[in-house]
Amino acid sequence: MTLKTQQHGGARAGAGRKINSGKFKEDTKVMRIPSSLVDRVKSTLELYKSQLKSDVRVQIPVYDASSVLLPIFTSRVQAGFPSPADDHLEDTLDLNKHLIQHQEATFFVRAQGDSMLGAGIHQGDILIVDKALVAKSGRIVIAVIDGEFTVKRLHKHKGVITLKAENPEFKDILIKEGSELIVWGVVTSVIHQYL
Template structure:
């Protein structure tokens, strides 16, 4: 696993979440082979189909992928809402600008990672929440990178 420790922090004392169970059986869905416009439907829509496996489509590394349910509204500005389920991949190295699952002083949080000039911040995507500037002596672990947001519409 690619847990990233920031500013020489020590290993945090927390129990990691449980892995997502990804069955070996394929999960097939029919998919249109073209982009869907938000206008009038194509008359050929009933004649072109493609099948995709959701495991292959949504998960890059099943051994390192976990699902977390969102609590709170600090990321609502980019369409991550309370109750959404986030796919988090621990094998991806977090970079400046990524949406990450971070553990700051033993608390999990989802924020945009900001790393510039030796300063590390966790940025909310809601103007009601100020940036969290990681101070010397605080314990920050970048637990994984958010790769997908599963947002229920119905």
Template sequence: MLITEIFRPAEQFQRSIALYADTVKAGFPSPAQDYIEKTLSLDDLCIRTPAATFFVRASGSSMEKAGIHDGDVLVVDRSLPPGHRKIVIASVDGEFVCKRLDLSDPSKPVLRAESDDYPDITLRDEDELEIFGVVTTVVHAL
């Protein structure tokens, strides 16, 4: 999955939206509540470290089994360590990709696709790898 656009969070925009106390059932409907318990800012929900956060738009289908689809916006935190099995934004020889980091063998990291249609990226000694951050949230329009 390639990265097509990179964005920074807006510094001035923080809007709180109504958060209803009741949960939404995925089965049978329940009566709606007539009150709002509190508000929720999407910034507070999706951004843990504002100074280290950026957004990218994904392109392609190599991460679909991880719930990342073509056109989704990914929230990426540069302050988090890129651990084993984390989904990361990386540059491999200058090309930005979104893959799952496999550190089973720490001497040979692998960037794994989450689709059977795409190969994993097994890094060679001469490959240049830079991890830009860990994906923390996926914004997926229905």
């Protein structure tokens, strides 16, 4: 009778995942998260992983935003000559409710570059993006084309998809057969600071 020993299993020199070789290129930790947060965490990790050379810089999605009520006055602001002050408080305004329709599907990105100046999007502006909205023709979208993020106006005509720049110094992007296009969301608002 011959006794056979197992030739597989156990520790082997050089076996296993190499340090910092995973999709995030850094140490990772195993953790348990509530089932209700799985989609949020996956979405956040995908945004983090997908940051490539692009004209947007991805920021963390909006979760459990606190409510801040700010005063809003009845008088309109004149762009010409001011009228006598009408300082009547009309109501309060919660920017989260005003700017965010679908909290769980909303995230921010910071614009880089000048390709969307005609749409009022400047270098460094913060874009509010809603993943729950349908990316219809004419809407400004955050898209990934062949692995690169961009912000452009989506144009669909007779089966042809084009991502249009809003600056004549930049070329439109025609989506060719075989190209991979993923629309991450629709830009709903722009936060532009003057100071």
